Amino acid sequence: MxxxxxxxxxxxxxxxxxxxxxxxxxxxxxxxxxxxxxxxxxxxxxxxxxxxxxxxxxxxxxxxxxxxxxxxxxxxxxxxxxxxxxxxxxxxxxxxxxxxxxxxxxxFPESMSYEEAAALLMTYGTSYYALKDRGNCKPGETLLVLGAAGGVGLAAVELGKAMGMTVIAAASSQDKVDLCLEKGADKGLVYDRGPLDRDQQKEFSNKIKELGGGGVDVIYDGVGGDYAEPALRAMNWDGRFLVIGFPAGIPKMPLNLTLLKSCNIVGVFWGAAVARDPKANEQNVKELFEMYESGKIKPxxxxxxxxxxxxxxxxxxxxxxxxxxxxxxx
The missing domain is CATH 3.90.180.10 (Medium-chain alcohol dehydrogenases, catalytic domain)
Incomplete structure (x- = not known):
């Protein structure tokens, strides 16, 4: 072979x-x-x-x-x-x-193609574990997704909507943001390609606050780099910052912001979570299949x-x- x-x-x-x-x-x-x-x-x-x-x-x-x-x-x-x-x-x-x-x-369900099946488990598994188990997301909260047009990001957009959240999709080009809007995002934000200077970071943070009506409750960060801190600065009180990945680099976060906003920075390691609690993962996969068959998500x-x-x-x-x-x- x-x-x-x-x-x-x-x-x-x-x-x-x-x-x-x-x-x-x-x-x-x-x-x-x-x-x-x-x-x-x-x-x-x-x-x-x-x-x-x-x-x-x-x-x-x-x-x-x-x-x-x-x-x-x-x-x-x-x-x-x-x-x-x-x-x-x-x-x-x-x-x-x-x-x-x-x-x-x-x-997997008979209605699902091989291509969709190969595109579902890691991205939607990661994003559902992040939003449901690590972010404790609730209907009515505002979710910001960084890197929203990528695999895990687009899954987070769909799942956030399915969970009753208001979703802001942030990506590096208008065509990527447009895709997120087609997949259910409520609002979109195009950010500059990094590295970002301090003025660009401040502008990015202000745009997030404006779209979020003052701030956001949950941040899904699949980008890292210079985007993480300005996003954290746009966090609401008691918010949750979900750490997913670092294609733009591993950020250094000023921890005084977590004190001032009484917010949490939460790591998301889906693969290890599956090994530690397979029963919880099986329940999540069952719910993902139900959402697929009801048309709420589609890779x-x-x-x-x-x-x-x-x-x-x-x-x-x-x-x-x-x-x-x-x-x-x-």
Whole structure:
């Protein structure tokens, strides 16, 4: 079978497509014939050895897959050969087949395509855990989403609306903001591409306050960098600042602002939360499937690439050109 391999640390240009041995299932494992792979920001980091996990090389990037079960190992009861499944694999997904612990895959609704299934779990799982479990979001509150046109950002826009919030979508171009408005955002804000000087940061903060009617209750920060502090300065009393990711860099926050606003800065690490409390995650996924089937959420797949062009898919994400989700198809 063919697999996209990381043999040395580097960018997408260092990845190579090669023939490798087909996997066989061990006890408790399943082999999935991969149909689609969701591309996520951890793919950008893991191939450069900048992610919190560093798998032994050679390995394939791709932590989110959908496909059909082609073989099952001893003791597997949750799925059978022929089932359509989606899975969160960490890495290894950018290949024609993958062997994975059966506990990491699940069946998905018949109404959902393979591409949508590969685009749902990590982005909507992260964003729902952030808003529901870490942000304790309530109907009527105002939510600001930074990086709102990206995979997790657009999921947060949809979920915020589904949860009854007023959503302000902030992104780096008008076409990205327009997409967010189409997906249900109430208001949009185009911010300058960083780095931002102090005057630009102050202007950004003032725009947030203006759109939020004085401030916002919850900030979903999937950008970091120079955008984090001015957003925090626009926080309402008892607000929650959700830390999602740092494509613009890891910010340094003045903690006196948390005292003055009596607000919280809250870390969001969905993958670790799934491992620590799988029952809570199962309930969240159940609710996400219900929202999908009722039409409240729908993954936006903006671009697809074949497996031999998967490095280009990762590049699109790395260069922050993606809107919604980029998917590799097999």
């Amino acid at each position: 063919k697999a996209l391999l990381s043999k040395t640390p580097g960018g997408p240009e260092a990845l190579v497509l090669e023939d490798v041995d087909s996997p066989t299932p061990g006890d408790g494992d399943v082999v999935v014939d991969v149909k689609a792979i969701g591309v996520n920001y951890p793919d950008v980091l893991i191939i450069q050895d900048k992610y919190q996990f560093k798998p032994e090389r050679p390995f394939s990037p791709g932590g989110e897959i959908s496909g059909t079960v082609s073989a099952v190992g001893k003791g597997v009861t949750n799925v059978k050969v022929g089932d359509r499944v989606m899975g969160s694999t960490g890495w290894g997904g950018m290949a024609e087949q993958i062997a994975v612990d059966a506990g990491r895959v699940r069946k 936006h797949v903006s671009n697809t690439y074949p497996l031999d062009k998967a490095a280009d898919a990762i590049t699109e994400l790395m260069e922050r050109r993606a809107k919604g989700k980029v998917v590799v198809t097999v």
